[in-house]
Amino acid sequence: MNNSRFRTRAVHAGHGLEPSTGAHAVPIFQTSTFGYGDADRGERLFSGQERGYFYSRLGNPTVRAFEEKLASLEGTQDAVAFASGMGAVSALALTVLKPGDEVAFIGPLYGGTEGFFRHILDKFGVTVWEADDLDDLAARLTPNVRMVYVETPTNPTLRITDLKRAADLAHSVGALAVADNTFASPALTRPAEHGIDVVLHSATKYLGGHGDAIGGILAGNADLMGELRVTGLRHVGASLGPQEAYLFLRGMKTLPLRMDAHCAGAQMIAEHFRAHPAIRAVYYPGLPEHAGHNVAARQMRAFGGMVSFDLHGGYDAAKAFLNGLGLFVQAVSLGDVESLSCHPASTTHQLLGADTLARQGVTPGLARLSVGIEDPLDLIEDIERALEHVTVAPTL
16 A cells, blocks of 8 residues: 555555445444453553554554554654644653753744743753754754754744755754644655654644544654653543544545645635735745745645735734635634634734744734635635725835
């Protein structure tokens, strides 16, 4: 199966016909426990001497099919699923970090991730610092850095990071290279192909794609995934349920087709509004003037379904714009078939503080758009109507 092309693996990887019934869709194994037959086998299962299912917090066939499909799509040896993206972030940190270690990241990150790094890890004696860019990262790396963490494109400014260089820098000091691939999905970027050690997803977004399930997943080499499974599931208990895993499996079958529609719509919107007088800047890596366009073109199949507008007039302008939208539902998630919109500075990134937001370019006038699979012309008309609510100061 791993020799098949991406669209084929999106449909078939991770499962075949269910052996006892012949069902071609993965059944929802809605059970808390699995009988293991005898005490000796129970001991072997609990000690890890034998692989098998005995308690759904630690492993479930529906969840396992989701893990195997994602590992196939990302091109990694294995994957471990969690109850949320933040469950995956937490499990990773608790597994690989210890007091005295340092984490370096290039921002902005998703607000929950950055908040966890800045406000939780220090309680465990882990130092977290932000690099301005890869050059700054290279200048400041020391052997104390145990994890280099990047998003590309970043949330919500759509900044692009060269994944190969980030991985090479991390490995130069023996650190783990981690990439949040939520915004791109494996349909557009596969970070492991560029040397990244651990790939993270909020499966809630593009993997599921329908706004009806919450989950997270990590992918990487088999040994590390085994450690993450013990820490994240056995000890922390951030376990994904089988119903959610079933929904992710269903969603991922159409991932490449959906991503084509997301990307085509986002490209059209970015190009249409790049010179609108109410908009100070359009952030989309598919525009040639985007600072990361050349790197994105090298490591992405297409440029994604997210577009951000920085509007003249700050928060009042952003609020008027967002409140004027009709097809773009105001909601803090992304990656759904429906178009969504939000104001990051007051929602997803609110807890980071004004100074951090200003430094990272998450301005009061920034509006984030998750472009769905609707007809792009309808979305453009919706945005045009919403921009009529924005007052543009006359040029003197």
